[in-house]
Amino acid sequence: MIFLTFLGSCLCICLLAxxxxxxxxxxxxxxxxPEKPDSDITRKSDGKIYFGLFYGQKELNVGYGWRQENxxxxxxxxxxxxxxxxxxxxxxxxALLFSAAAAVFAVVNTAITPVGDITGIPGLYIWNxxxxxxxxxxxxxxxxxxxxxxxxxxxxxDDKKLSWSSDGMSYFGHSLWLVxxxxxxxxxxxxxxxxxxTELRHKKSAAPVIEEKSNGAIMxx
Numbered sequence: 001m002i003f004l005t006f007l008g009s010c011l012c013i014c015l016l017a018x019x020x021x022x023x024x025x026x027x028x029x030x031x032x033x034p035e036k037p038d039s040d041i042t043r044k045s046d047g048k049i050y051f052g053l054f055y056g057q058k059e060l061n062v063g064y065g066w067r068q069e070n071x072x073x074x075x076x077x078x079x080x081x082x083x084x085x086x087x088x089x090x091x092x093x094x095a096l097l098f099s100a101a102a103a104v105f106a107v108v109n110t111a112i113t114p115v116g117d118i119t120g121i122p123g124l125y126i127w128n129x130x131x132x133x134x135x136x137x138x139x140x141x142x143x144x145x146x147x148x149x150x151x152x153x154x155x156x157x158d159d160k161k162l163s164w165s166s167d168g169m170s171y172f173g174h175s176l177w178l179v180x181x182x183x184x185x186x187x188x189x190x191x192x193x194x195x196x197x198t199e200l201r202h203k204k205s206a207a208p209v210i211e212e213k214s215n216g217a218i219m220x221x
Contacts, residue, residue: 001196003110005124005189009103012131012189015182016096023052024173025142028154030166032062047164049154052175053089058156060164079153084145091138092179098131099182102189124193132186139179146172 019025030047047060060067105114105123114120154166 006106028170095134102127
């Protein structure tokens, strides 16, 4: 059971790493909506925006072909709450770190029985639960960011001057759902640890009874 948590932690590390390195935390469509009614401009214009925690991509078309542009989020802090973005980023960093610690100490506990609590079974609970809580925090912060800012606008200030809008056209991308999958796996790890150590506790509690019976038999003999 403990070794299975090692495999689970490795899978969590992969999911978190892919989530951090991809640019699909938010996806959005966009339309050019001029102040003066002009159905032709609105009909011809089309846009696709998607980005992760660090960078993204913008593709706009005003009827003359797609224009693609890579964008760094640090250069466009206006359309999101910068402090919440920073908190989300650091939650992901530390979640990755604690998942790595869970994997390392799972291997240690599979091979030997450590004496210390931090390196032993209690430590496995700590690493997995803290990583899970950090991932839940990252997802919660991003959902908050979405409902406060991102669902209304993911366009830059220059694009908004040209009447581009993404209001009501944004949605969560698959990079965020990878973190949700990692949370579920981390929770399964905790269940595996509990199941494995429960069996171990039963064995330890049964050992003195067997020993007592053996001593009694020797005395009787």
